[in-house]
Every structure is written in structure tokens, then in C-alpha cells.
Amino acid sequence: MDDLDRRAISLLINSTTLNYDEMKDVLRELKKMAKMKKKEFKDYSVRDILDYWGTLAYKESFKLI
Secondary structure: OOHHHHHHHHHHHHHHHOOHHHHHHHHHHHHHHHHHHHOOOOOOOHHHHHHHHHHHHHHHHHHHO
16 A cells, blocks of 8 residues: 555545535545556556545544544
């Protein structure tokens, strides 16, 4: 897991209390980050990378409880 992954997971975990406009900004940022990550992993789509980050954020959120 690199810094980009950690940043994406942090954004997802902290985005639970955002309003609609802030959430749109976070999603836009996550998509940009996923496009950067896609350069490393050409076999995966942006959606696959977002799903991966979502899964990791979900698991991390349970560790915080």
C-alpha cells in the first residue's frame, strides 16, 4: 500500500459527514487519484481501483470501532 492508497482511504473514511457539494469534490479527487494509480496497474479500470479503496476503507473503519 503506497501513499496514494493511504490518502484515498483517509478521504473515504473522513467523508461520512460531508454535505453533497463536498462529497462531489471528494469523488472528483478520488477519480483523479485512481487515474494516476491506473498508470501503474494497467489491467484494472478506474472503477476497480475505487472499489478496492472502498473495500479497504470499509475494513479500516471496523478497526477503528
